[in-house]
Amino acid sequence: MRHLLNPLDLSVEEIDQLIDLAHDIEHHLSKYSHVCDGKKLATLFYEPSTRTRLSFESAMLNLGGSVLGFSSADSSSAAKGESVADTIRVISCYADIAAMRHPKEGAALVASQFAGIPVINAGDGGHQHPTQTLTDLMTIHSLKGTFSNMTIGMCGDLKFGRTVHSLIEAMVRYPNVKFVLISPDELRVPSYIRQDVLLANHIEFKEVDNLDEALPELDILYMTRVQKERFFNEEDYVRLKDFYILNKKKMKLAKEDMYVLHPLPRVNEISVEVDNDPRAAYFRQAQYGVYIRMALIMTLLEVEKPC
Numbered sequence: 058m059r060h061l062l063n064p065l066d067l068s069v070e071e072i073d074q075l076i077d078l079a080h081d082i083e084h085h086l087s088k089y090s091h092v093c094d095g096k097k098l099a100t101l102f103y104e105p106s107t108r109t110r111l112s113f114e115s116a117m118l119n120l121g122g123s124v125l126g127f128s129s130a131d132s133s134s135a136a137k138g139e140s141v142a143d144t145i146r147v148i149s150c151y152a153d154i155a156a157m158r159h160p161k162e163g164a165a166l167v168a169s170q171f172a173g174i175p176v177i178n179a180g181d182g183g184h185q186h187p188t189q190t191l192t193d194l195m196t197i198h199s200l201k202g203t204f205s206n207m208t209i210g211m212c213g214d215l216k217f218g219r220t221v222h223s224l225i226e227a228m229v230r231y232p233n234v235k236f237v238l239i240s241p242d243e244l245r246v247p248s249y250i251r252q253d254v255l256l257a258n259h260i261e262f263k264e265v266d267n268l269d270e271a272l273p274e275l276d277i278l279y280m281t282r283v284q285k286e287r288f289f290n291e292e293d294y295v296r297l298k299d300f301y302i303l304n305k306k307k308m309k310l311a312k313e314d315m316y317v318l319h320p321l322p323r324v325n326e327i328s329v330e331v332d333n334d335p336r337a338a339y340f341r342q343a344q345y346g347v348y349i350r351m352a353l354i355m356t357l358l359e360v361e362k363p364c
């Protein structure tokens with residue numbers, strides 16, 4: 058039985074296979090509409106979510122399966138003090154696969170140790186978010202046709218932004234990928250990303266705080282929201298929340314083929330005037346999230362690809 062806790066749980070070849078399958082699903086959706094008949098997905102969300110939970114549910118429904126679950130800790134027995142370990146043991150009797158989001162780093166790992174079904178980490182605190190990364194990879198591949206030879210700018214909350222950590226871990230495996238890490242001093246990537254991922258893999262990167270200066274050299278700009286819920290005090294959040302706002306004027310500094318990604322939700326960091334720019338790819342990215350999750354569910358459930 059396999060789980061997905063971290064992007065590195067998948068090899069580069071497996072990621073290629075998932076993206077190929079997701080593209081086939083995109084173009085032949087109806088062919089897949091019964092491959093998970095009779096299977097159930099449990100969505101165990103202890104933290105708010107729109108896209109991740111609903112794209113998982115949409116993915117399973119598109120495959121002919123059903124969904125059950127909870128969308129906040131308050132509406133589960135966590136409110137009564139039940140442990141993640143006990144909850145997942147019980148859910149293993151009710152469903153065939155589970156996607157779990159939890160505010161604590163490592164929660165999905167604990168769940169996987171007690172689960173009788175595959176567990177997918179749908180975000181564990183400020184740590185990792187591997188299915189967002191699969192979505193991001195599918196988007197980058199569709200836009201650029203490759204994962205190699207590119208400069209990726211990551212901008213915003215690089216400290217608490219779990220999607221940033223997962224995407225960096227996944228992208229360092231491809232040749233000649235460089236990073237420009239754009240953040241205020243307080244929101245730089247955690248030291249394990251700098252030391253164990255970037256430096257350990259001899260990846261070219263720089264840490265800067267000026268978006269305008271970085272823009273001209275980027276092939277991809279990955280914008281992120283300042284993660285309000287992970288701040289210890291409101292004052293710091295208020296000071297940092299509007300540090301970067303991507304607008305039309307700034308987009309003029311970027312290459313003609315530099316695409317803007319964002320895991321969403323956006324707050325103020327991308328002005329709505331950018332939405333009509335052909336380089337704004339964040340809504341397409343959200344659509345890919347359904348196809349890649351369909352491919353992932355099929356793969357973890359070992360469902361055969363239909364002919």
Ligand code: NCD
Nearest residue numbers: 108109180186282320321322
């Ligand atoms: C992200 C998350 O929850 O980590 N969103 C998502 O899953 N699409 C990013 C965020 O909340 O800012």
